Amino acid sequence: MAGTRGFGIDVGGSGIKGCVVDLDAGQLDGERIRIDTPDPSTPELVAGVVREIVAGFGWTGPVGVTLPAVIKRGTALTAANIDKSWIGTDATSTFTRKLGRPPGDVVVLNDADAAGLAEIRYGWPGDQAGVVVLLTFGTGIGSALFLDGKLVPNTEFGHLEVDGEDAETRAAASVKDELGLSYEEWAHRVSRYIRVLEDLIWPDLIIAGGGVSKKADKWLPLLDVRTRVVAAELRNDAGIVGAAVAAAEGAGN
Template sequence: MIDSRAIGIDVGGTSIKAVIADRRDGRVLLERRTPTPSPDPDGRGVCATVARLADDLPDARDLPLGVVVPGIVDESRGRAILSANLGWRELELAAMLRESCGRPLALGHDVRAAALAEARWGAAADGDGVLAFVPIGTGIAAAILVDGHPLVSDGWAGEIGQELLADGPFAGRRVEEVASAAAIARRAGEPDAQRVAARVAAGDPVAARVWDGAVDVLATALAHLALVVAPRTVVIGGGLALAGDTLLHPLASRLRDRLGGIRVPDVRAAVLGDRAGALGAALIAGGSS
């Protein structure tokens, strides 16, 4: 019988998550987490931590391994081109990880991997065609799947959070400086965006103004994305997805207003939570997605 298990490791800005997952149904069979080494400009601390996590997983030495990281990642060349959160630039990361782990592995991008997992087992498992997965947390990015295949463009595809706003009250700022979960919390004076969402639901006018501005900016960014790649489904992930209908209802409405007669994507909340990246890493392990 073929072993359907694989190891997926998701390197985040604050923690590294490792799972053993069953690739038939996405079940997490085992999970481990550890803090991400920081600072780590040469990537060696992360490579050593990934190797230790993989080695500590029981009965897993012969399982295929996938590792995903944030930033600009060119999977075809095995390079981490840029990661502002981790301080990396132009690292031959796949080769470094293989040397540290002493085994073959697949390198991927955290957001594209999470999109694969949501498309296989999560919020978009009933769909096909073009999917956009948009996690909204510390920053904002998008992963675009076309019939299940990620759009990579040498690692640069999907950086919608970096769009510079040309007009309106936030002119001169970037999308993620206004509409990310971290930006919303900061502008409302709260520790996280969920607190802001709770204040909005309770009718707080100050929180509502912050929220309204963020939803406007996010709807504009998603409209631009929809006009170019026409996704059937947009899955919202990250911390802001926990706001549920407080976010999804006004976002879908304003997106519809901006698109006029153009097809409006179905906007949904992600369902796999912060395991999505690690599950996607397990999917790409051994070259399978």
């Protein structure tokens, strides 16, 4: 890995967060900057916010950027909780141009994949073996799949069909808030979702991330599933850290 510091940007449906990252420790190096995601969240407007955050740190090195989208060879093929105009957009070229960077200096990847990279890299070493799934519970449900520590990119397990509905419309953290569900009620929905996922890929470990992981003690013990589920260690910083790692290693999809 080149150097000990990197830079990551995590683009979400409600906010865009960025910070310098200590790549040795796997943590933010200073206070992150967060700016509300523009409405509409078009490529040009989002890229403008990314440029503002990078400029706020005076950062001149490689930049990693996450998107809530399937990313293939730098192009967004889906758009979850961001403007649909992202679909078919060369995201890498868009950010590279907006930041005024040379080719290869910007890496774009799926947001859950970035969070997973960070958790696998900096989490408990014993949590890397076998089939491991990171699930991020937020506005939607993001997923990252690893086999013995190696990422299988662009899984979309949040969109599995559960009882005739898209999983994230039933079990995302936003659904808990919108419907005023208790942790017990929401955990029942999450359990049902995880059981469908278990029957599909038989994971050895599930890592639960997203903002709701800060209160893991209130709902993880309520889950009724066969797989061991642990809270993400990097919490909401995982996307930023993983993006910085990907940029430092040139690990785009």
